[in-house]
Amino acid sequence: MNVYRLRTLALPAIFLACSIVLPGCMDIYEMKHQSFIAAIGLDRTEDNHIKVSLLELLLDTNQQGGSGQSGQGDQSNNAKVISTTCTFFPECLNRLQNQLAGKLNLNQTQYILFGKKLLESGVKPYIEYFYHIAQMEQTVKVFATDQKMDEFLQNDRGKLLNQLIGGIEFHPFVFNVEMWEFAPKIYTQLRSAVVSSLVIRGNTLNSNGIFLLKESKLGMKLPVDDALLVHLLIEDKANDITLTFQEQNIAYQIRKYSVNMQVTPQSADLFVRINGWILNNHDEKVHGSLNDLEGTISKEISNRLRLIMDKAQSKGVDFLGIGERFRQKNWDSSKWKDRLKELNINIHVDAKVLSGKGSQ
Structure with a gap:
């Protein structure tokens, strides 16, 4: 009687042990x-x-x-x-x-x-x-x-x-x-x-x-050059991006920047403030005074951003999320692709040239 009871108790224990050990072995094989x-x-x-x-x-x-x-x-x-x-x-x-x-x-x-x-x-x-x-x-x-x-x-x-x-x-x-x-x-x-x-x-x-x-x-x-400027507008890691302006022979490395967008029901104003270094020699005979150089860089960046925005608006692409700003303010954002094409978007760029790093 005791032997029978021992077998009765032992068999479930053996099956339980197998159910634990065998899957473990299978896991090792599968690994x-x-x-x-x-x-x-x-x-x-x-x-x-x-x-x-x-x-x-x-x-x-x-x-x-x-x-x-x-x-x-x-x-x-x-x-x-x-x-x-x-x-x-x-x-x-x-x-x-x-x-x-x-x-x-x-x-x-x-x-x-x-x-x-x-x-x-x-x-x-x-x-x-x-x-x-x-x-x-x-x-x-x-x-x-x-x-x-x-x-x-x-x-x-x-x-x-x-x-x-x-x-x-x-x-x-x-x-x-x-x-x-x-x-x-x-x-x-x-x-x-x-x-x-x-x-x-x-x-x-x-x-x-x-x-x-x-x-x-x-x-x-x-393309890649325009993608860099989109980084500047919607990312927070555009530091050390270098923009080149071939006609003026300028290489401008961004060190610090800020972007602020102000929206009304009729328009959107984008304010871009940038500090950066000139990586090539600053030749006043070619580039003019420091104020002239900063004006040239600001104008070049503004013109490039303008071309990107014009293309995006014409295709109904809102990568800046202006429509989302409208929604948050409870303004009319219906038929947004059509409204975006008619929206007045102004771009203001203020680029400064830092001193202290020297020419490279």
């Missing part, structure tokens, strides 16, 4: 063959199909060096790029799942990369999928590119853009855009989203300007 999706790229093909590319990083602890497992797509340094095309986004993900070394899990993804053609068609359905179904982290970075998606991800290999992301708050040429701040702007006309356009050639990551959205679709693109 040796783990992978995660570092990036997801989305674009449209020439025949308007959806193209989805994944950058999968393989974390195989049994592997000493090498270039990863062989398989479809490019692999280098344990990185693999796989892609597919489809007409329905979830269908693409189902196809890709069968090609992955691990599970299709986007909760460790570092960045989303949108192609230009996809931006032109609209990003709303993809953002909604990431938000509500994929449960992607809201701090994932958002970038864009003109480059072929697979080429970009293959050149990245999970390294270059990861290094940028690690210090992006100190990078004056790339906008630090995260999902939580990007997503709300695709549902409104009152403030346009801004996304950095990047390109990777060889081992070099370069800024290629910026894309400005009009709700969920591409509104306009600005």
